[in-house]
Amino acid sequence: MSELRFNELRAEQIAYAIHRQERTFLPSAGRCPLCPTRPGGPETEIPFDRFEIAVFDNRFPAFEQPLGAAEVVVYTDSHEGSLATLPAEQAEALMWVWRHRYRELGAREDVHYVLIFENRGVEVGVTLHHPHGQIYGYPFLPPVPQLELAADQRLQGCAPCALLREELAVGRRVIYENEHVVAYVPYAARWAYEVHVVLREHRPSLLACEPAELELLAACLQSIVRAYDALFDRPFPYVMVVHQQPTAPTPSGLPPSGHLHIEFYPPLRTAEKLKYLAGSEQGAGTFISDTLPERSATSLREALARAAEQA
């Protein structure tokens, strides 16, 4: 069981999950716990010889009942590939799985915020290469969604809606659009190739999305990852986070607001160089970036075109 301690200087909870030191670390493909269980082979987390999408309670949870949840979402039974290489209908199915987990975990009394995310690449600490993501159910409202709620109050309305309107009006940082979804490098991106994927309509969470929106959201996410991989012609590491409405009342007692959007935080600033969180970022909370968002957007649009040509 994890222990929560409140850090007074940062006004934030720290979760101590010391059992996670023992978690499986970069096993060979033959020992992958997320693969199907092969005849004669070791039993994996999914004891079937094939499957489409699997979700299970994390064996090494950061949070668990009665104080939250930690789940693993396995995108495919194939050990190779990525979100980008899934068949389109499989990626669309993943949106429905996310929606289902948000609904089910969010209904629990001990889950105040559902965070769906994917860490891709050893650069961001991945310990298993099999295509997968994770879901944390926090027993409190974490700082980032608190800041998003504060932004709604500051802008006197839905902040992601306001920012989307501005990005569409300016246009220079938009890298992808379809009927329901827009992707752009934000005006004040922290990361060199940060991308935000936003629903055109105000949707607090996946639960409010129409089926066509989920289909086009999946298509957009796949296109962004393909563009990333084409950018430096290498698998592109990132952290991808689904931001949604909190599932419990906010600490201030205000009803939770929110607008479904997905944010990508890639650590690469060039093909070979990583952005490290150093003195200013860690000590002052101020990101120093050496890449302008407008230039990154141009590069990503070009990479998207190259990826489309190769498809």
Added chain:
Amino acid sequence: MLGKPTGSPGSGQSQGDSGGQEGERQRAGERVGALTIARFVKDDGRELILYTRTGDERP
């Protein structure tokens, strides 16, 4: 080893979440969108859920 499923994949029932605004939680013959849901319990008590597109008999 797994316990028995608490939902059956491909059961053909249509009482699940099929889109739009919030639906209620489902158990028996669960579906979400075009996916059927099968639930299992591992020996250590952890839950495993398999999502399968309708019409596919797997697993």
